[in-house]
Amino acid sequence: MIESCTVIELASVLAGPSVGQFFAELGATVIKVENPRTQGDVTRRWTLPHETPPDDRSAYFCCCNYGKQSVALDLRTERGQDVLHTLVTEADIVIANYRPGQAAALGADADTLRDLNPALLYGHITGYGPDNPRPGYDAVIQAESGFMAMNGSADGPPTKMPVALMDVLAAHHLKEALLVGLLRRTQTGQGAYVPVSLMQAAVSGLANQATNYLNTDHVPQRMGSAHPNIAPYGTAYATADTPVVLAVGTDRQFAALCDVLGRPALAKEERFATNAARVQHRAALDNVLRPRLAEQSADALLNALHQRGVPAGAVRVLPAVFNDPHAAAMTLGTGDAAHPAGLRQTMPGAVEDVAQEMGPPPHFGADTTSVLQANGYARGAIDALEKEGVIQIA
Known part of the structure; x- marks a missing residue:
């Protein structure tokens, strides 16, 4: 339980926001900083063909943004960077997924923020490491890390997995690293720069397939869902009814x-x-x-x-999965009857109690005023920032 922890999330899509939501599940205050020029996290608009969300929270966005506060802040302005720096001085963790070189132009790089707050943990997710400017996308990482070459039927083409597993793996790596960083900080008082890349997470996730190759020169071939080391x-x-x-x-x-x-x-x-x-x-x-x-x-x-x-x-389809009481216990509603429920995997025991109390995913910019007021900004200063276009108030 880390109710006294404050997390600034400078990340979008899946990997970084998943880490932010994890800390919200643990009871942390998570402030999601979103770009008003793009109307926030792009996944707010990643809808299914038949999906017509009643607001700016698509089902995809809901999967990793529970329990957060949203601040609409333009970091391409000097005044916007000043606001970020004010927030960071009282924060414990920053989660970012900028490409190398991008963050410095926004005053949001690890060196700048850790100069303001030496105890800060700066978790940085990239595609290929902090020195490689290539953007990281799950589908490409699946291809380049060997997963697609192994995935699919023997007589079919390489196949991408239907979940962005590389993002999920990278998020888990960063969660673990930040928790270790928090523990270390209690001993030293010092923060740290904590980089994690999608490619590193993917290669580490090859597990036995990697050691099969490294130790025996066995190159995995597509074999459907069969296991190279175990049978059956x-x-x-197929059975008479359900596979x-x-x-x-x-x-x-x-x-x-x-x-x-x-x-x-x-x-x-x-x-x-x-x-x-x-x-x-x-x-x-x-x-x-x-x-x-x-x-x-x-x-x-x-x-x-x-x-x-x-x-x-x-072999279950999703309606059958969510009829299972185990899956049902892991599903949180948004608290908004007009909006479809969102799925969240929670943790057992006391942490699950916190997760069940989390608020719904935030509307874009819904908490801009309250967060700034909590950090010492008077109403007149907030109005001035809005007039200048530095912030957006929902």
């Missing part, structure tokens, strides 16, 4: 699967008796399993497998 693991099998996925990680689990399918002798065959043998004879194993699984009712099959401790599950 990850492949979707299922098996995640058989041990020989004991495989023997139990064979018992449930009425083919116990399979587990004793030399080509299937061990995981290494099953990986080697993957195609033959699939040819044996598919017709047996196709005869089964998914519910009956899964119940039998679960009783025997065999990891398996149905």
